[in-house]
Amino acid sequence: MPDAANTALRPAAAGKVAPRPLVQVRDLKMYFPIFTGLLRRHTGDVKAVDGVSFDIPAGETLGLVGESGCGKSTCARAVLRLYEPTEGRITIDGHDITSAGREALRQLRPRMQMVFQDPQASLNPRMTVASIIGEPLVEHTRLGKAEQRERIYELLDQVGLNRNFANRYPHEFSGGQRQRIGIARALALNPKFIVCDEPIAALDVSIQAQVVNLLENLQQSHGLTYLFISHDLSMVRHIANRVAVMYLGRIVELADRDALYEDPKHPYSQALLSAVPEPDPLTEAVRQRIILTGDVPSPSNPPAGCAFCTRCPRVMPQCRVQAPTLTAVAPGRQVACHLYSPNNDSIAGSTAAI
Amino acid sequence: MSPSPDSLKPVLQVTRLNTRFKTRTGDVHAVNSISFELRPGELLGVVGESGSGKSVTMMSLLGLLPSPPAVVNGESVMFDGIDLLRCSADQLRAVRGGRIGFIFQDPMTSLNPVFTVGFQIMEPLREHMGLNGAAARKRARELLDLVGIPDAERRLDDFPHQFSGGMRQRVMIAIALACDPKVLIADEPTTALDVTIQAQILELVRELRQRLGMAIIWITHDLGVIAGIADRAMVMYGGQIVEMAPVKDLFARPEHPYTRALLKTVPHLKGARAAKLEVIEGQPPILKAAPASCAFRPRCAKAMDRCGRENPQRVKVGEGHDVACFWDARTGGARNA
Numbered sequence: 001m002p003d004a005a006n007t008a009l010r011p012a013a014a015g016k017v018a019p020r021p022l023v024q025v026r027d028l029k030m031y032f033p034i035f036t037g038l039l040r041r042h043t044g045d046v047k048a049v050d051g052v053s054f055d056i057p058a059g060e061t062l063g064l065v066g067e068s069g070c071g072k073s074t075c076a077r078a079v080l081r082l083y084e085p086t087e088g089r090i091t092i093d094g095h096d097i098t099s100a101g102r103e104a105l106r107q108l109r110p111r112m113q114m115v116f117q118d119p120q121a122s123l124n125p126r127m128t129v130a131s132i133i134g135e136p137l138v139e140h141t142r143l144g145k146a147e148q149r150e151r152i153y154e155l156l157d158q159v160g161l162n163r164n165f166a167n168r169y170p171h172e173f174s175g176g177q178r179q180r181i182g183i184a185r186a187l188a189l190n191p192k193f194i195v196c197d198e199p200i201a202a203l204d205v206s207i208q209a210q211v212v213n214l215l216e217n218l219q220q221s222h223g224l225t226y227l228f229i230s231h232d233l234s235m236v237r238h239i240a241n242r243v244a245v246m247y248l249g250r251i252v253e254l255a256d257r258d259a260l261y262e263d264p265k266h267p268y269s270q271a272l273l274s275a276v277p278e279p280d281p282l283t284e285a286v287r288q289r290i291i292l293t294g295d296v297p298s299p300s301n302p303p304a305g306c307a308f309c310t311r312c313p314r315v316m317p318q319c320r321v322q323a324p325t326l327t328a329v330a331p332g333r334q335v336a337c338h339l340y341s342p343n344n345d346s347i348a349g350s351t352a353a354i
Numbered sequence: 355m356s357p358s359p360d361s362l363k364p365v366l367q368v369t370r371l372n373t374r375f376k377t378r379t380g381d382v383h384a385v386n387s388i389s390f391e392l393r394p395g396e397l398l399g400v401v402g403e404s405g406s407g408k409s410v411t412m413m414s415l416l417g418l419l420p421s422p423p424a425v426v427n428g429e430s431v432m433f434d435g436i437d438l439l440r441c442s443a444d445q446l447r448a449v450r451g452g453r454i455g456f457i458f459q460d461p462m463t464s465l466n467p468v469f470t471v472g473f474q475i476m477e478p479l480r481e482h483m484g485l486n487g488a489a490a491r492k493r494a495r496e497l498l499d500l501v502g503i504p505d506a507e508r509r510l511d512d513f514p515h516q517f518s519g520g521m522r523q524r525v526m527i528a529i530a531l532a533c534d535p536k537v538l539i540a541d542e543p544t545t546a547l548d549v550t551i552q553a554q555i556l557e558l559v560r561e562l563r564q565r566l567g568m569a570i571i572w573i574t575h576d577l578g579v580i581a582g583i584a585d586r587a588m589v590m591y592g593g594q595i596v597e598m599a600p601v602k603d604l605f606a607r608p609e610h611p612y613t614r615a616l617l618k619t620v621p622h623l624k625g626a627r628a629a630k631l632e633v634i635e636g637q638p639p640i641l642k643a644a645p646a647s648c649a650f651r652p653r654c655a656k657a658m659d660r661c662g663r664e665n666p667q668r669v670k671v672g673e674g675h676d677v678a679c680f681w682d683a684r685t686g687g688a689r690n691a
Contacts, residue, residue, distance in 0.1 A: 067548035174637050204403040204638070205575055209619040209631035216630070231549065238621035238631065261623065275553035276623050277578030281602045283624075284582040291557050292550045295518040 021055035022225045023062075023079070023193055028052045028088035030071070030078045034300060046300045048074040050249035052088075053326070056242075058192070061219070061226040063240030063257070065233055065272070069296055071249040072229045076195045079227065080112050081105060093192055110140050110189035117198035119178030123170040129156075129181055130166040136188040155184040158221075159214060176207035183214065187222070195227045200235065212239055233276050237261050242332075245269045248307035249299055251326055255333040265335045267314050306338070314339060364391035365536050365569050366415075371428035371439075372644075373407075373414045373593075383641040384410045386593040387428075392537060397563065397570040399584030399601065401577060401616075403638050407593035408573045412539050415439075416454065417446045434536070452482035455530030455568075459542040461522035465514040471498075471525050472510030478532040497528040502558055520551035524558070531566070541573045556583055577620055581605060586674065589613050592639050592649025595668065599675040609677040611656045648679070656681040658688060 029052075031045035048071045056062045064072045078085045081097050090097040093111055100108060116122035123132055130152050137148050153163050159180040170178055179199060186194055196215065200208040212235060218224060230236050236243055236257075243260050245253045245268065253266040264270045271290040278284055292311045297303055303310050309319040318338050326336040373385035385407045392398055402408045413419050414426045415438055431438040434453060436445060450456075458464045466474060475494040479485040485493060491510065498506035501524040514522055523543060530538055540559075544552040560583060563570065574580060580587050580601060588598040589610065597610040608614045618632035636653040648654070648661040660680050668676040669689070682689040 067550065176637070205577075206403060206616060206619055206634040206638070209633045210635075213631055213633060233549070234621045234623050237623060238627065271550055273623065275549040277552075277556070277576065277582045278623055279577035279581050279605065279617065279620055280622075281581040281605050284578075289553060289557070291553055293554075295520060295551070296548075 020058075022058040022093055023054075023056040023227070024089075024091040025055075025079055026053050026089045028075065028078055028090065029086045030074050030083055031086040044300060047249050047302065048299055049078060049085075052246075052249075052251050054244055054251065054254060056193075056225050056227060058225055059219070059223050060241040061228050061239055063236035063243040064227060064229045064246060065231065065236050065243060066246035067231065067272075067296060069248075069299065070246045071299070072246050073197055075246070076114075076197050076227060076229055080114060080195055082114075110136070111191055112193045112195070113186035113189070113191040114195045114197065115179070115182050115186050115199045118202050119175060119182050120170075120202075122182055123178060125170055128167050128169055129161075129173075132170070132181060133184045133188055136185065140189055151188070155187055158187065158218065159184045174207075175203050176210055179203060179211050180214065183211075183218070187218065190222070191224070193225045193227070195229070197229045198231070199228075200232070201230070208235065215239070233273060245272065248296060248302055250307060250336065251334075252308065252336045253334070254326065255335075259330070259333055265329060265333070265340060266308075266337050267312050267339070268308050271311075271313070306336075362394050365394050365433065366392040366571075367430070367432040368411075368415060369429040369431070371411065371414060371431060372426070373410050373419070374425045376423045376425065380642055383644045384593050385414060386641070386644055388593075388595055390588060390595060390598065392569050392571060394536075394569055395563075395567050396585045397572055397583055399580035399587035400571060400573045400590060401575065401580055401587060402590035403575060405638055405640070406590040408590050409541050410593075411590075412456075412541060412571065412573065416450055416456070416539070417443075418450075448482065451478045451530075452533045453535055454537045454539065455533070455535035456539040457523070457526045457530045457541065457543045460546050461519065461526045462514065464526060465522060467514055470511050470513055471517070474514075475510070475525070475529050475532060478529060482533045493532070494528075497532060498525075500531070500562070501525070501528045503528075519547055520554060523547060523551075523555055527555075527558070527562075531562070534566070535568055538568050538570045539573075540570060542575070543572075544579065545574065545576070552579075559583060577605075577617065589616070592645060593641055594645065594649060594665075594678065595676075596650065596679070597675075597677045598668070599672070599677075603672060603675050607672070607675075607683070609671055609675070609683045610650075610679050611654045611681060612650045614683070615655070660688070 028049055030049035031047050033042050034044040034046060035041060036043045052075055054062060064075065066072050077083050079090055085098060088098065095108055097108065133152050133155055134148050137143055137151060143151065152166060156163050156166065161177065161180050200211050203211060216239065219226060228236065228239055240257050243255060243257055244251045245266065247268050253260065253269045260269065264273050271292050274290045290313060294311050297310055305321050306319040306324055309315050312319065316338060324336045324338045324341065326334045329335050329340050369389050371385060371388045375382045375384055388411055400408045415431045417438065419426060428439055433449065438446060472491065472494050475497055476490040479490045479493055494510055495506045498509060503509055503521060503524055517525060544555050547555065572584060584601045586599065587601045587604050588595050589612065591612050597613045604613065605617065608617055615632065615634045619634060621631060634653055639649050645665050647663060648666055651657045651661045658680060666678045666680050668678045671677050680689055
């Protein structure tokens with residue numbers, strides 16, 4: 001999809017003629033229970049994901065960013081029902097994932113795949129490349145041996161690996177090549193939706209661009225929809241159409257890429273973007289940074305009110321009492337912050353200066 | 355902030371340092387004839403990918419690599435009037451953690467979980483400065499204050515697991531600074547941290563430099579971090595320094611094809627957004643032999659015949675700007691030399 005056309009179309013498309021989203025997530029909650037004491041009583045929950053909603057239109061990429069422990073990976077796994085979500089509804093390609101039974105879910109699996117962070121840990125060291133990529137074919141298709149072989153070669157070509165590598169083992173490959181094997185496996189069943197969970201975090205800088213370009217090329221040729229999870233905000237700006245910023249289990253801001261990077265609204269998004277070091281000494285020398293104090297609170301014991309109130313440079317008394325909800329502040333743009341609630345118009349206006 | 359170049363005697367001078375690892379499948383030449391100097395009060399950034407030899411270089415000059423398998427040799431590593439490659443183990447021990455402090459990437463694995471943080475900060479004070487009891491504790495409390503840990507007096511009795519990642523890295527910095535080092539070596543100190551916490555640590559380092567004035571070697575793979583804090587930077591590839599320059603020149607006028615490609619391959623947070631990222635094809639090398647030709651040649655867009663026959667030496671291309679390449683970025687052809 002050409003970039004200029006894409007950005008020109010988006011504002012008009014927002015809300016009205018937008019295509020039916022391929023992925024719809026509504027109020028997803030993923031709690032992990034805490035059991036304490038001699039009787040292992042259920043005394044609390046780690047609210048890893050606490051009421052997350054988003055849509056991903058077909059063929060687009062949603063970037064999900066946030067710091068470690070904010071629940072982005074948990075969210076991704078819950079979306080594919082690799083965890084049983086505590087609450088919420090997930091629809092992928094018109095099928096309700098949350099209520100699907102065991103066999104129905106298995107039938108749906110080929111549509112949704114995942115690329116993992118650590119290609120070392122997500123490839124079985126005792127299996128050859130061919131058997132790793134071929135496993136989904138054995139499991140989900142009735143292809144014969146020769147057809148499987150042909151499909152494996154085709155996949156190796158698509159991810160830029162030599163066909164002669166088919167009988168080698170994962171340890172013989174570099175990090176970038178292993179990630180290509182993981183991508184080939186994810187592609188094997190012609191999925192529509194792929195969750196990429198920090199797919200480049202373990203790779204060297206010069207290899208990251210190779211893998212990201214591959215993901216982009218495959219998106220174009222196969223019409224794939226991505227949920228791209230990363231803590232690398234510059235890379236997310238490169239690959240995503242829309243971006244969701246998470247903090248302590250909730251989405252604090254959801255916006256089109258350019259809108260978010262040009263003018264972040266939520267104080268956390270502002271701090272996060274200002275904290276990313278830019279590879280340019282001239283801008284770095286004059287840059288105004290928002291340095292947050294303290295650390296991310298524990299999701300088992302989040303602060304009352306807004307989860308960000310303990311570190312927010314613009315905290316108000318109201319924030320410590322009532323949690324803000326994600327509300328639309330502009331077409332296609334949602335922010336969860338009291339600064340932007342309707343009765344706070346005067347304060348919201350002043351944030352444009354930041 | 356940086357003093358005028360060449361006017362001050364370097365605090366650390368490394369000349370032709372080599373490190374090899376003996377393995378069952380043959381030698382790996384991790385560091386190949388590296389020379390550089392560190393000037394008083396400056397922050398020297400070291401950039402490179404994994405396996406480029408950045409960490410091994412620093413570990414080698416501090417004598418921290420176990421031998422075997424490591425074999426370290428070279429002309430000299432001069433620090434404070436002694437040659438670290440040839441001094442006794444006792445002399446080296448007096449330098450490490452005393453006049454040269456260091457910080458490693460992962461604060462959890464470099465702090466001992468069974469001792470209190472206070473005990474670990476006081477350890478270099480006892481070893482190197484002979485401080486004991488109340489005096490050591492007082493100094494430890496000052497150090498925790500210095501690195502911005504609130505409620506320092508009480509926190510001295512806490513164990514590492516009671517601190518968050520960012521706070522642990524602050525403790526590591528406190529330990530490294532305990533004996534007023536002249537040189538601080540920081541090996542990817544913010545890589546394991548989240549960006550907002552990284553920003554806190556970078557801010558702390560900027561502030562500490564102003565106050566304490568030590569020279570710092572900062573190893574990282576993050577070009578953004580280098581751009582933000584370094585005075586000079588050296589780029590490593592294949593166990594060699596391929597480019598060395600004041601940081602502004604390095605980003606404004608990169609000379610080596612590797613540096614140029616590396617700068618183009620990272621996406622930016624602001625400004626025009628490229629439709630496709632630039633790519634450096636291929637993989638970094640595994641150095642089974644000392645390089646006889648340019649290590650970057652197989653991946654280099656500018657490679658010439660000569661690059662396969664000789665290994666380029668560093669030549670001066672500007673004030674404090676060296677590059678090891680036969681291709682001349684200014685003329686776009688072979689270098690006349």
